[in-house]
Amino acid sequence: MTDTAPVRAARLSDVARLAGVSAATASRALNGSDRGVRDVNRQRVLEAAKTLGYTTNIAAQAVARGRSRGVTLVVKGIPDDFANPIIAGVVGATQRRGLPFTLVSAGPGPADLVEAVNLARSHRPEILMITGGRATDDATVPDLVEALQSYEAEGGRVVLITQEGLPFDTVAYANRKGGYDLAQALVGLGYREFAVVSGMEHGMTQRDRTEGFMAGLADAGIELSADRILIGEFTRDAAYAKTGELLRRKIPVEAIFAVNDAMALGVLTFLRDTGSADQVAVAGFDDIKALRDVTPSLTTVHLPWEQVADKALALAVSPREGSPRTEIVEGHVVVRESTPPLYR
Amino acid sequence: MTDTAPVRAARLSDVARLAGVSAATASRALNGSDRGVRDVNRQRVLEAAKTLGYTTNIAAQAVARGRSRGVTLVVKGIPDDFANPIIAGVVGATQRRGLPFTLVSAGPGPADLVEAVNLARSHRPEILMITGGRATDDATVPDLVEALQSYEAEGGRVVLITQEGLPFDTVAYANRKGGYDLAQALVGLGYREFAVVSGMEHGMTQRDRTEGFMAGLADAGIELSADRILIGEFTRDAAYAKTGELLRRKIPVEAIFAVNDAMALGVLTFLRDTGSADQVAVAGFDDIKALRDVTPSLTTVHLPWEQVADKALALAVSPREGSPRTEIVEGHVVVRESTPPLYR
């Protein structure tokens, strides 16, 4: 039988000894970015590493270097079902650049984000990215900003995705404009009576989308009264429920705008379940891939997800500038079957 | 203006000094699992840490301890949209237990898995989990096994999810049984003429599901000829295309079994696009949440995703046993609208 006594993993010094060089040389050959190792030695080291099954001890490397390579992404609110295109994008983008990627997931409470950021900080990554919604009335924002600022002061880079308005490099969506354009498109299709199904009251994303939508309507001479804006949770289920509430109130509605696709799906499903699917149009926001096969296909605002992660990473690896930069990613309206032209 | 000179992050010794204790005591108060610090001192340390904005340097901790806490998950084949219930499950399960979670994503090639495992190894995590499909003819399996074995020899714990048949603790689905039960259920509904849309030829998962399905048919006296089994990629798009091929061949088909839900969606969409949705039944496998609102709702084999991650973690934290354990997670057939009873 094989001996089961815990063996220690091969260390750099083991590799060095086997290759007949010093640890310093082995280090340079294996991980050092600088050149400056004779080819013979480099070969020897590489070979020794292979026969020993050596893998760099990243932690030790991070301690010695003072910082660990790659990006750590903090995500607020990982959904159990729906796709998170941002995570996928960042995973892909880091992979393409050969950067190690680590994910830290934050719990649902407002304070959880700060906690998660501190956990992420403890990894001392070169790049820290944060994504996920934020409430406008979030009392923990100062804590968050402070944590992030110390982190930058220590030499790390911070990029926010979606978290507009904080003093860090940011990639954000043109939520307002998307809402505006969508409203105009729907009016162009002939709709006049609208309702909005939105998420929690203080969410920035939904607020901007809703405001943009209202502005778009206003510019077409249509006013959206407060009773036509339904506030619930940011989920498909909440949207499903809210739609029922709306219709029960007998408010005449030709089209419902849900502030994201997941919610639009809830609206759509409610309408279908109650047999009113062909009487009320539905539009969403995001254009998530997982929904491309729903029927009727969903009119929505397409967001170029792939670009988001790339832009974020580009910001992160470029030298810092005096003041924080914000990259706005614009979406565009995609009209599909869920909002057929309305002839009156 | 504030000074921009890179400040160093607060170290444990800084905290200790401010609290008027030794580094050892500070360490014990902050991170040490043992008790043995007077309450006064503990308070002092905690307070000092807070005023200094101290966060543990995880890397240093890992070096000192020889291993880093938490689980690293290696995922083969992260889809565009990140709709991976296993990842979500593991994120949730680790979070519930307060364990740090790290994700390493493997590229699409067979050798990429080994590479990703070695990257994961270099983090020296306590627990290494691997998920994602494997081909039966994968030539890199020996390398994978070797890497994983050295890792265990070094004291790490390995748990495989979905990757049956390797000498490590494993959580797997009852793919064969699921296929079998589904076949029986469909026969019970009155179907007799079947086709299977499957993924790459050498995939273990799809092979087991297909074999189980065929066995289920066989036990009902139905044979599935080879020309009724379509092999393509493991994606919605491939399934869409393959369905077209199938129908063009004029093979009489009453029901199509797609080996996973994503592919079933492709089948469904093709049928809908060509107006034959109500003539051919469709069934999938997985019961992924994102598809709960498709129409017609999809008959499928429900897999208890939540359990998978929990079981995997339970295996990982329990002491190792002499021989590798395998936990089989069973699914159950859920009949929905996509396979209405067929009266003949």
Place this chain on the structure above:
DNA sequence: CTGAAAGCGCTAACAC
């Protein structure tokens, strides 16, 4: 181009 030596920040015996 290479090696010796001094840390990186933390933990873990081992004394007191």
Place this chain on the structure above:
DNA sequence: GTGTTAGCGCTTTCAG
């Protein structure tokens, strides 16, 4: 209980 003293495995001056 608490402090002292060695390291953990790697990188990085600094000499040569």
